[in-house]
Amino acid sequence: MVAQRRFLPLVAVLALGLFVLVARLVQVQVFEAPVWGREAANLVRSSNVIPYHRGVIRDRNGVVLARDEDLYEVEFEYRAFRRGHVLGQVAHARSALELRSVPLAEAFEHLEDWARALVAITPEQLAAFARGEALAIGGVVVPASADPVLEQRNQRAIDVRYYAGALLGLDDRAARALRPDAEDPARVRSWIELAAERARKSTKERLAAELEHALACARGDLDELAARLADDLESIGGEGATPLARLVDALERRRRAVEDQCADAIFESAAGFSAGRLSSRALAEDLDTRWIAALLRWDAARAGEWSATRRDRWLQRLDGLVVPRLFARAVVEEEQGRKRASARLFDGLAELYAPRSAAPRGRGDPPPSWTELEELAVLDELDGLFEGVRLPAEERDFRATLPLNDPELQTSEPGEEDPWLYVALATELVDAHALDPAAPVNAAEASARWNALAEKGLAAEDPEGVAELGRFVHALETRFVAAIDRALLALREENGGRPLAFAKARLDAALQQEKSLSKDLASRTVLLRAQPDYELVHLIERHPERYRGFEVRETTRRVHTVVDANGEPFARTLLGGVRKPSLEELFAQIRDQRRFDALKYQVLRSADEERELAEINARLFRADEWTGGTGIEDYFDAELRGRFGWREVRGLAGRDELTIGEPPIDGKDLDLTLDVELQRAAQAVLEHPELPSERTDTEWFQNPVGAIVLLTVEGEVLAAASVPTQKGTAVPGRDKEREYVRERTLTRPTFNPPGSVFKPFVAAFALDRIGFDASLRFRCVPLKEGDRTGGYGDLHCNAIHHECDLTRALTVSCNCFFAHVGECYTTDELLEMARTFGFGEPTGIRLFGSSGRSGLREDWRLPTGDAWRKAVDAASGKRRFANGLSFVESTPMQLARATAGLATGFLPDVSIARRLEGVPVPKKGRELGLSETSLAFVRSAMERVVTDPEGSAHGKGLDERALGFTVAAKTGSADYAAIRKGFEASDVELSLAAEGRVRKHTWVTGWFPADHPRAVFVIYLHDLLYTSSHTAVHVGAQFLRQEAVKSWLARTLEAERQAEEAR
Amino acid sequence: MKEPNDDRQGGGTLSAGFHPGRAFSLRDVRWFELDWHVLALALGLLLLGLAFVRAMADADLAAGRSGVSFAKHFQKVALTIPAIVVALAVRPRWLRRHAWLVYGLCVALLVAVMFVGGSRNGSQRWIPLPIGFDLQPSELAKLGVIVALARVLYRNRLERAKDWAPPIGIALLPIGLVALQPDLGTALSLVPITLGMLFVAGARASILLRFVLGAAIVGVCVWQFQIGVHDYQLQRIQTWVEGFRAQDLIHARGGPAFHSYHARVAIGNGGLLGQGIGAGVANQTGYLPERDCDSIFAVVAEELGLLGTLGVLAAYGVMIALMMGSASAIRDRFSRLAAGGIAFYFAAQLFINVAVNLGLVPMTGITLPLFSTGGSSMLVTFLALGLFLGLSSHHEPSLDRDSFRT
Helix, strand or coil, X not given: CHHHHHHHHHHHHHHHHHHHHHHHHHHHHHHCHHHHHHHHHHHCEEEEEECCCCCCEECCCCCXXXXXXXXXXXXXXXXXXXXXXXXXXXXXXXXXXXXXCCCHHHHHHCHHHHHHHHHCCCHHHHHHHHHCCCEEECCEEECCCCCCCCCCHHHHHHXXXXXXXXXXXXXXHHXXXXXXXXXXXXXXXXXXXXXXXXXXXXXXXXXXXXXXXXXXXXXXXXXHHHHHHHHHCCCCCCCCCCHHHHHHHHHHHHHHHHHHHHHHHHHHHHHCCCHHHCCHHHHHHHECXXXXXXXXXXXXXXXXXXXXXXXXXXXHHHHHHHHHHHHHHHHHHHHCCCCCHHXXXXXXXXXXXXXXXXXXXXXXXXXXXXXHCCCCCCHHHHCCCECCCCCCXXXXXXXXXXHHHCHHHHHCCCCXXXXXXXXXXXXXXXXHHHHCCCCCCCHHHHHHHHHHHHHHCCCCCCHHHHHHHHHHHHHHHHHHHHHHHHHHHHHHHHCCCCCECECHHHHHHHHHHHHHHHHHHHCCEEEEECCCCHHHHHHHHHCHHHCCCEEEEEEEXXXXXXXXXXXXXXXHHHHCCEECCCHHHHHHCHHHHHHHHHHHCCCCCCHHHHHHHHHHHHHCCCCXXXXXXXXXXXXXXXXXXXXXXXXXXXXXXXXXXXXXXXXXXXXXXXXXXXXXXXXXXXXXXXXXXXXXXXXXXXXXXXXXXEEEEEEECCCEEEEEEEECCCCCCCCCCCCHHHHCCCCCCXXXXXXXXXXXXXXXXXXXHHHHHCCCCCCCCEEECCXXXXXXXXXXXXXECCCCCEEECHHHHHHHCCHHHHHHHHHHCCHHHHHHXXXXXXXXXXXXXXXXXXXXXXXCCCCCCCCCCHHHHHHHHCHHHHHHHHCCCCXXXXXXXXXXXXXXXXXXXXXXXXXXXXEECCEECCCCEEECCCCHHHHHHHHHHHHHXXXXXXXXXXXXXXXXXXXXXXXXXXXXXXXXXXXXXXXXXXXXXXXXXXXXXXXXXXXXXXXXXXXXXXXXXXXEEEXXXXXXXXXXXXXXXXXXXXXXXXXXXXXXXXXXXXXXXXX | CCXXXXXXXXXXXXXXXXXXXXXXXXXXXXXXXXXXXXXXXXXXXHHHHHHHHHHHHHHHHHCCCCCCCHHHHHHHHHHHCHHHHHXXXXXXXHHHHCHXXXXXXXXXXXXXXXXXXXXXXXXXXXXXXXXXXXXXXXXXXXXXXXXXXXXXXXXXXXXXXXXXXXXXXXXXXXXXXHHHCCCHHHHHHHHHHHHHHHHHHCCCHHXXXXXXXXXXXXXXXXXXXXXXXXXXXXXXXXXXXXXXXXXXHHHCCCCCCHHXXXXXXXXXXXXXXXXXXXXXXXXXXXXXXXXXXXXXXHHHHHHHHHHHHHHHHHHHHHHHHHHHHHHHCCCCHHHHHHHHHHHHHHXXXXXXXXXXXXCCCCCXXXXXXXXXXXXXXXXXXXXXXXHHHHHHHECXXXXXXXXXXX
């Protein structure tokens, strides 16, 4: 009983222990089951993204302007090739036997002989090989091994057995059936015999014939594939190299890349740092890496090749990826107000040189401050990394190895006046100039350079800044590698001069991960051909079993189907284009990405969190996704963009596969109000304006800069053309606008007053709201004797108009008269007048407003600050305002909208989108609130501009006889800048300058037919020496003469007539 | 009352000559008193383990992987299972007399492995044998410690302070030698066996608790101040601490937590009903390291699910409880202590193995008896099982003081 009493508490302890185990088991298997289930699914899952189609963009008549075109890409996956293609199988079986990376070309040359030899091996021979004995195969004798474990003989034998089975077409079940024989070392029959008898229920001869057939097919298939891929394969072996040789070489290069990556990953998992952080000498001589070579079946030469190239690869990665990213991130964080760029750069660099233990845990977590950096990467690992050897105590202090972990620099006071001081001091400390003459000589120069860059404005992808940082990082690297070299030499001395072998625990950890690393890296695909022809796609898709490793992937590209006469995409500046996300954008979504990761790995999620996860998933864009870059493509990106679909295969290939996924959601189609023919006509007229027969600005007609807008009176944009469409050269004496390809109908890149085209609006409002007497007569006479033009105050006309009433003043465009009208206004009334016609407000073309959208940039504001008001308050200010000068600006689109209001009494919102995914976009607008009498008065006057012999547009080709329809119009010229004097000025310019002329913008605005307005037009020409009557009117007439315009008008009127009849 | 000294009968050293009849006898076994239920449970678990290993081998073959070989495992089982009968036939009295010999042999092997042992997984633990598997002396040492402790505690009731020195010394020597290999996991697995036997021998629970508490404090200090432990051992502890929660473990899966991560994925993926034998992700991918040996519990949990795994744990629990019950009923103190020690051996192996896989203790390599494929582990398991069955059914006359206590 005593004894039993001693056991009872122990039984209780047993029960308690079991309870703890069960409780934990329940936690893991029940409560955490969803998260582990997801992780497990990830381990046996392969997934691919199914691209969506970005929405189609069409013109108002259904002509497709931009669409996504389906296309294919041919990719190559080395793992599938190695395991499934006879060439891969033979080459790798041979590599496993000979312990050298047998090139694919060599294996291809001996394909049949080696394949026959492989299937002729007996299990007994293979077992002896695994034990380390010699093996004679296919004319080659693999010598006996002194160290079968180090040489991985057992694993190599298993590899050979696998490839032999695969060559004989044994599937999983067949291989299983064959297994008892295969594992029996006493068996002396060849694999092909065993397979024929046990697995394939066939004869050796028939199996051999099948193998021969497969080998012959493989040669033919590869030949055919090579012929179709020939254009994309880099030439090797001189010009005589066949496409097949080039294909095999391309595959070999991929294999080497994959194997190099595997070696890198295995090394890093053992060492804790990248092989490229060591000098090539140290990697080759100081470290014992034979185990990596054995794992990858490399001989000494191949292993040497790997170790000789790691350092260069590391430096390439630094220059091509790490440094630009570091720089971009620093700039983004400064822009977001989180940290100064200089400090963020140092933090980022400290992260690069920090030991693993100091690395941030989560993706996107900010790095710790550089001032906390003490230990350094690599150096921190060395003590304890190697078997039986420790770093001597006197060699273990690595403080101040780099300026980044120099306590003196870390504790010095931060300089507010010079944020780049640390970078500058560090540059001097590492003596960057000694290594690279392009680097700054000392801290002062470094500081000056960085401050100059900062003053210029740091941009995330600024090549100058990236280069400067690159020079500094290279200097750091040189110092860092030298310190590692010294430490390794000390360790080697401790080791009696022998190469350093990794500690066993490190090796074991690496070997445990080797399989998954190799699988992951070898399964990544590379692009072989971007747009393969149909035959190539058909070839691979129809016979996947013959082209193992070659895959066809669906993708899309954006195509602009309508092009202009120059072959440029139709309305390029307005439609815009697509692009890949920038580095900045990718960084900017890091917070979303972190939240996404956190939610994804959360064990249990609420309904809200599930919704949030889905929303973030939809919001996050992929690095290779096409997204709106400019213009309409950008502005309507949210609508045009769809959502990627995904397809996921769970389970291992051939067994219990389950395919799930979601289909892609295409973007919405967008029907524009633009008319292709009208747009094309407007573009053509602007690009090739006809030179008028009268005196004009020939320079402008040879180098046009300007815009044409054509709206329906309901506000739909029929055409919105801008020139130049290609980057030109600035004309001497003019501004640089000819160098810039811009959208000019919605923007005013320069000071853009409307000039006299503003007068009709001033007149209509004055008549209706401030009681201006239309019959008032005002004299336009010279201010002083000898003047050839009328003048009033500081304003002049182009001629002496003598006595004018309002109608005549509008017809002849008398500045003096309108200066007087301006004086009748108060400042508030002037502002209200402008607002009534939509000046100073968006036109409405940005359907969804401006919040969160870019692309359709629109300038619409009028300055209304105190200084501006004060200037307008003065009489001269009002005079100029009423003449559309100095204090008022307009875009062509704003002017077109206002003109539509004048023509109809209803101010429409301008629209460029008619329908989104078939749903009409609602039309908006507002009544002007001006009486019909006042508006009719002004409309009549604008008709006279064309028809009256005194009219500023009379006899210029806008009359009914010339066009076939009537036009009401108003011309305008607005002073822009002084004519430049000096060596750039031509004789004509000098004479004009002597007359007191200035450079100007010229305009024509109006509508047609005059008595029944259907469309509104605005012609805007930039930076000319002559007035509208000599320039813009001619361009306007040329445009309105276009067949497309006449045809559109005829169709519209006919449609209205039919509609009327139908009613 | 003077303790009987049976050691004089029949001689205690090899110099007296080895007579198989004195060492082994099946005639003294009372078959009707044999713990058939323990044997049945053990064989049931063994068969279940065989089914799992078979499924693993099939999965590896299907995936074209080298790895688990059922034939080799079966060969080891066939080779080592006779150990049950051999150990069953060992006469308790002979064992008691030759306990020092057994212990000395185990210690000698532990010393020998330092010089002739093969290295695997970063440790020098194996002595190559030409019989299909290599011998791991640290596994045998567990039995050696049990026998030696039973021998020393046979007459030592731990009533005085100095009584504690011999049993502690006996346990510490192999623990130290095993730790030097280094194999801290196996070394520490001897601790619960020793504590259990000391308790059964009469040690006061409060003293043992102080021992445990002291050891825990030392352990924490060792971890915090990094004294006398290898970097990889500290890293394992760090990984364990950081990987207890699912999210943290997933974040750390690419580094040193690789093994723990895959074990946890497998167990968690089992859910309530399991994936079915051979159909778990651990078998499909082959990523889980040591899945046929130290991590086999993760495979079992994944493929049988919570309900099936509870069944396996219950079977183990019942088996160990039955062993403790049988041990407590043995009148002979040496046999009772040795049988109890064997029960603690099974319990310790089970708890440590399962706790490691569940992330309750830091990752260490220790087998799950009757399931794992290690040859030495299997040999020791069968020896222990046979010894237990023999000790509990081998009734020999005893003049032990406990025999007269009720």
